[in-house]
Structures are given as structure tokens and as C-alpha cells.
Amino acid sequence: MEGVLGATPVEIEHHLEMGRKLLAAGQLAEALSHYHSAVEGDSKNYLTYYKRAAVFLAMGKSKSALPDLTQAIQLKPDFLAARLQRGNILLKQGSTQEAREDFLAVLKRSPDHEEAHDQLHKTEELEVLQEEAHEAHHRGDYITTVQVLEKVIELSPWDPESRELRAECYIRLGDPRKAIMDLTPATRLRADNRAGFLKLSQLHYSLGEHHDSLNQVRECLKLDQDDKECFAHYKQVKKLSKQLDSAEELISEQRYQEAIEKYESVMRTEPNVAFYTNKAKERICFCLVKMKSAEEAVDICSEAHQREPQNIYILRDRAEAYILLQEYEKAVEDYQEAREFDQENQEIREGLERAQKLLKQSRKRDYYKILGVSRSANKQEIIKAYRKLAQQWHPDNFQSEADKKEAEKKFIDIASAKEVLTDPEMRQKFDAGEDPLDPENQQGGGGGTREWPFGFNPFEGGNFHFKFHYN
Numbered sequence: 184m185e186g187v188l189g190a191t192p193v194e195i196e197h198h199l200e201m202g203r204k205l206l207a208a209g210q211l212a213e214a215l216s217h218y219h220s221a222v223e224g225d226s227k228n229y230l231t232y233y234k235r236a237a238v239f240l241a242m243g244k245s246k247s248a249l250p251d252l253t254q255a256i257q258l259k260p261d262f263l264a265a266r267l268q269r270g271n272i273l274l275k276q277g278s279t280q281e282a283r284e285d286f287l288a289v290l291k292r293s294p295d296h297e298e299a300h301d302q303l304h305k306t307e308e309l310e311v312l313q314e315e316a317h318e319a320h321h322r323g324d325y326i327t328t329v330q331v332l333e334k335v336i337e338l339s340p341w342d343p344e345s346r347e348l349r350a351e352c353y354i355r356l357g358d359p360r361k362a363i364m365d366l367t368p369a370t371r372l373r374a375d376n377r378a379g380f381l382k383l384s385q386l387h388y389s390l391g392e393h394h395d396s397l398n399q400v401r402e403c404l405k406l407d408q409d410d411k412e413c414f415a416h417y418k419q420v421k422k423l424s425k426q427l428d429s430a431e432e433l434i435s436e437q438r439y440q441e442a443i444e445k446y447e448s449v450m451r452t453e454p455n456v457a458f459y460t461n462k463a464k465e466r467i468c469f470c471l472v473k474m475k476s477a478e479e480a481v482d483i484c485s486e487a488h489q490r491e492p493q494n495i496y497i498l499r500d501r502a503e504a505y506i507l508l509q510e511y512e513k514a515v516e517d518y519q520e521a522r523e524f525d526q527e528n529q530e531i532r533e534g535l536e537r538a539q540k541l542l543k544q545s546r547k548r549d550y551y552k553i554l555g556v557s558r559s560a561n562k563q564e565i566i567k568a569y570r571k572l573a574q575q576w577h578p579d580n581f582q583s584e585a586d587k588k589e590a591e592k593k594f595i596d597i598a599s600a601k602e603v604l605t606d607p608e609m610r611q612k613f614d615a616g617e618d619p620l621d622p623e624n625q626q627g628g629g630g631g632t633r634e635w636p637f638g639f640n641p642f643e644g645g646n647f648h649f650k651f652h653y654n
Contacts, residue, residue, distance in 0.1 A: 191224075192225075194220075195221050195224040195225050195231075198217040198218070198220045198221040199217070199218075199221050199231065199234070201214075201217045202214045202215075202217035202218045202221065202234065202235075202238070205217065206234075206237070206238055206241065211238055211241055211242050212242075214238050215235070215238045215239070218234055218235035218238055219235070221234075221235075222235055227258065228258075229254075229255040229256075229258035229259040229262055229265070230255070232252070232254045232255040232258070233252065233255045233262070233264070233265050233268075235251050236248040236249075236251035236252045236255070236268070239251065240268075240272075245275070245276070245341060248268075248272060249269065249272055249273075252265045252269040252272070253269065256269065261292060263289050263292060263293060263296070266285045266288050266289050267285070267286070267289050267296075267298060267299060267302070269285050270282045270283075270284075270285030270286045270289070270299075270302060271302060272341075273285065274302060274305060274306055274309065274338070275338075275339050275340055275341045275342070276339060276341045276342055277335075277339035277341070277342030277344060277345060279306050279309055279310045279313070282302070282306050283303065283306050283307075286302050286303040286306065287303070290303070305338055308338065309335065309338045309339060312334050312335045312338070313335055313345075315331050316328050316331040316332050316335055316345070316348065317348075319331060325352040325355050325356050326352075326356065328348070328349070328352045329349055329352045329356070332345055332348060332349040332352070333349075336349070341372055342372070343369040343372035343373050343376070343379075346365040346366070346368060346369040346372070347366065347369050347379070349365050350362040350363075350365040350366045350369070350382075353365065354386075359386045359389060359390060360390070362386055363383060363386050363387065366379055366382055366383045366386070367383065370383060370402070375406055375407075376406075377406050377407060377410055377413060380402045380403035380406070380413070381399075381400065381403050381412055381413050381416060383399040384397075384399035384400035384403070384413075384416060384420065385416065387399060388416075388420055388456070389456055389458070390458065391456075391458035391462060393420060393423055393424040393427060394424065396420045396424075397417075397420050397421060397424050400413055400416050400417045400420055401417070403417075404417060419452075419453075422452055423449065423452050423453050423459065426445055426448050426449045426452060427449060427462075429445050430442050430445035430446050430449065430466065431466075433445060434466065434470065437473070439470035439471075439473050439474045440470070440474065442466070442470050443467050443470050443471070446462075446463040446464075446466050446467050446470075447463070447467075449462075449463045450463045457490075460490070461487065461490050461491050461494075464483060464486060464487035464490065465487050465491070465494060465496060465497050465500075467483050467487075468480055468483045468484040468487050468497060468500045468501065468504075469496070469500050471483055471484075471504070472484075472500045472503045472507070475507055475559035477504045477505075477507035477508045477557075477559075478504075478508065480500065480507075481501060481504045481505065481508070484497055484501035484504060485501065488501060493524050495521040495524050495531060498517045498518070498520055498521035498524075499517070499518070499521055499531060499534060501517050502514040502515075502517035502518045502521070502534060502538060503534075505517065506537075506538060506541060506558070507557070507558050507559060509545065509549065509552065509557075509558060511538060511541045511545050512542060514538040514541070514542075515535065515538045515542055518531060518534050518535035518538050519535060521534075521535075522535055536616075537615055537616050538616075539616070540615070540616020540617065541616045543616070544613075544616055544617075544618055547618065547621070548596065548599075548618065548621075550599070550600035550603050550604055551600075551604070553597060553600040554568040554572060554597065554600045554601070554604065555568055555572070556568050556604075558614070560604075562604075562605055565601065565604045565605055566601070569597060569598075569600070569601035572593075572597045573594065573597050573598065573601075576590050576593040576597060577590070577594060578590045578591050578594060599620055602620070603618075603620060
């Protein structure tokens with residue numbers, strides 16, 4: 184009857200032989216398939232169950248191995264290898280009472296069995312440690328609990344309860360990252376661990392890792408799509424994650440005002456988790472600098488800096504806002520502070536060098552100040568300022584020789600400022616901290632006198648008069 188309903192002895196032997204060869208070759212999935220066929224063909228063979236259990240263990244599926252080992256023991260109660268293997272699994276799962284029963288059963292039939300003696304000793308040691316950990320936790324001594332649980336988990340790495348307890352201690356000790364490291368494997372050690380996935384999602388969320396948070400809460404909903412707690416959290420994380428992603432996309436498209444509005448929405452969506460408010464203010468600060476709204480940027484960046492004093496990007500952006508306001512000393516201070524926190528950051532190092540050049544330059548000749556325009560002024564604003572000042576300081580407007588000399592100097596500075604700031608290449612050099620009209624910066628050095636920007640000096644020889652024509 185067995186042969187009719189199942190497989191022939193020859194076929195079963197073939198599956199067992201193929202399973203053995205594939206297992207030896209490390210082709211576990213294929214080996215398992217053959218052992219499945221062997222078990223279906225002969226459900227009374229204890230060795231077939233034992234061998235399939237060995238494949239499950241090689242695949243890291245200890246839970247699947249247990250029923251096969253139990254079946255093998257039921258078919259052959261004196262099968263000590265299966266007893267010992269099951270006891271080892273139960274020990275690693277933290278089930279000390281059941282593990283002890285298996286090791287004692289082995290020792291009853293084989294009193295000198297060395298491995299069974301060792302494992303029984305570990306079982307007793309584990310029971311003492313488990314009790315010690317729970318006592319420390321009960322009295323609120325979380326540091327001791329963590330220390331004891333480290334030994335517990337070493338003996339029973341497949342016990343979800345110990346990992347969950349240690350994760351709780353880490354949370355109470357203010358170390359959510361370590362809690363995540365314990366809860367992540369714990370979620371795989373329980374069949375329906377919705378609570379674990381939800382806790383993981385909440386921890387990632389509190390750290391600002393909204394994508395990881397979303398992935399974990401989705402795992403919870405895969406187990407039960409109607410879980411109220413998971414679904415409520417899912418809606419919140421999804422909404423916030425969408426706003427954050429959208430804000431960064433707007434920044435990449437240089438739509439800074441829209442990005443600011445999106446980050447303001449982020450703060451309204453999640454006002455209770457500090458990370459998201461901090462992140463929003465940091466990025467709003469960045470956007471305002473890009474929009475050249477320098478004064479507003481300094482205010483927001485300063486507020487963000489108070490919340491995160493060691494955030495180098497906030498210090499960088501506030502330094503850039505100070506540069507826009509031509510407050511170079513403050514810009515240098517911010518870049519120096521940022522560099523103290525990260526000495527290897529190339530962007531910070533280059534920013535500091537540029538701010539120092541601009542500070543040095545401002546103590547010589549600042550073309551923006553000469554024309555009385557901001558660093559963000561466009562060409563039209565620069566030309567307008569130049570015409571007004573050139574008319575005001577033309578030497579022909581002055582009578583005494585001393586006044587004419589002073590006016591001539593100012594007039595040359597005004598014309599130089601207009602020349603540099605209306606030439607994109609020269610202006611870029613000046614904005615980087617280099618004066619393109621400074622003889623020291625000219626290729627080949629050598630000094631010499633500055634030539635009049637229009638190719639001649641109207642104040643040498645003759646009596647030249649300029650008239651300004653306006654549209």
C-alpha cells in the first residue's frame with residue numbers, strides 16, 4: 184500500500200542519495216526538495232526526518248527543523264542524535280526546561296555522553312542568568328540588565344524575549360540604535376511579531392529615518408492589514424515621508440520658495456519629534472541663502488544653530504548669509520567653528536579660505552561697498568549706482584586742487600568697481616576673494632600702477648569734460 188500511494192523503495196533511496204550529495208555540495212534548496220519527496224514516500228522512516236531537519240538547520244530554519252526532530256524521536260525514542268540536536272535548538276531558543284528534558288534523556292541512556300553533560304551545564308547556567316536579568320530589570324537597574332543579557336543572548340541567540348528585553352533597556356538608557364539592532368532579528372524569531380515591527384518603525388521614525396520606518400510598518404501590515412495601531416502609524420509616516428521627499432526634490436530643482444513652504448508643512452505634520460523640526464529649519468536656512476534673503480537667513484540659521492550647535496551645514500549656510508551681508512568676520516568665525524567639528528570636510532575648508540580672502544579683501548577695496556550695492560545686485564542695479572556716483576564725484580565738479588585729487592581717487596575707484604562687477608568673469612574672481620585689478624594678483628606679479636579702465640587717463644594733460652547721457 185505504501186508503494187502504491189507513495190514512492191517505491193528505489194525512488195526513495197534515489198531521493199535520499201541525491202539529497203545527501205546536494206547537501207554536501209551546499210545546494211540546500213535542491214537537497215530539501217529531494218528530502219521532501221523522500222518523506223512523502225516513506226513517512227515512517229525516522230532517518231529521513233532527521234536528515235531533512237539537518238537541511239533546515241543548514242538553511243538557518245531552526246523552527247522548521249524542530250517538528251522533524253520531534254517526529255524522528257517519536258518514531259525512534261532511543262534516537263540520541265535527534266534528542267541532542269533538539270535539545271541544542273531548544274537551548275538556543277531559551278526554552279531551558281524542555282532542553283533539560285532532552286539532555287537528561289540522552290544521559291539516561293548514555294551517562295558518559297560528554298556533549299550532553301556540557302549542554303546540560305549551559306542550560307542550568309542560562310536559567311540562573313535569565314533570573315538574574317529579570318531581577319535587575321524589575322528593580323530598574325537597566326545597565327546591569329544589559330550586561331547580564333549579553334551572556335544570556337550568547338547562550339540563547341534565538342530567544343526573542345531576551346532581545347526584546349534588552350531593546351527595552353537600551354531605549355530607557357537613551358540608545359535607540361542599539362535597540363534597533365536587537366529588535367531587527369527579534370522580529371524574525373516570532374511568527375506574528377506585529378508589535379516588534381511597529382516598535383522598530385517607531386524607533387526609526389524618532390531618529391528621522393522615515394524610509395526605514397515606512398518599510399517596517401509595512402511589514403506589520405503584511406501580517407494584518409487591519410491592525411489599527413500599525414495603520415494609524417503608517418498613515419502618519421507616509422504623509423511625512425512624502426513631504427520630506429517632495430521638499431528635497433524641489434530643492435534639487437532650485438524651487439527654493441516652494442521647498443520652504445513644504446518644510447513648513449513638515450513641522451506642522453510632526454511638531455513633537457525634534458529631528459524633523461531641526462531638519463526643516465536647517466533646510467529652510469539653506470534655501471534662504473540660495474534665494475539671497477540674507478537677513479532672514481541669518482535669523483533662521485541662528486535659530487537652527489541653537490537647536491543643533493554642532494551641525495556644520497547650518498554653520499556653513501549662516502557663514503554664506505554673512506558673506507552676502509558683507510559681514511566677513513562673522514563668516515570666518517562660523518566656518519572656523521564648523522571646521523572644529525569636521526576638519527576633513529573639503530567644502531568647509533574651501534569656504535573658510537574664501538571667507539578669509541574676502542575679509543582680507545574688504546580691508547583693502549570692496550567694490551560692492553564703493554558702489555553701495557549688495558553682493559546679490561544685478562548688472563542693471565550696478566550700472567545705475569555707478570552712474571549716480573560717477574556724476575557725483577566727477578573731478579570737474581570740484582574747484583580746489585585738494586578736492587579734485589580726492590574726487591579723482593574716488594572716481595577711479597567707482598569706475599574700477601563698475602568694470603569688475605559688470606564683467607562676469609572678473610566679478611566671479613572678486614566674489615571668490617581675489618581682486619582682479621590688484622597688481623599682486625596679476626599673472627607674473629611685478630606691481631606697477633593701475634591703468635585707467637577705459638584705456639586712458641582723462642586727468643593727464645588737457646582739459647577734458649565728461650557729460651553723462653541718460654535714456
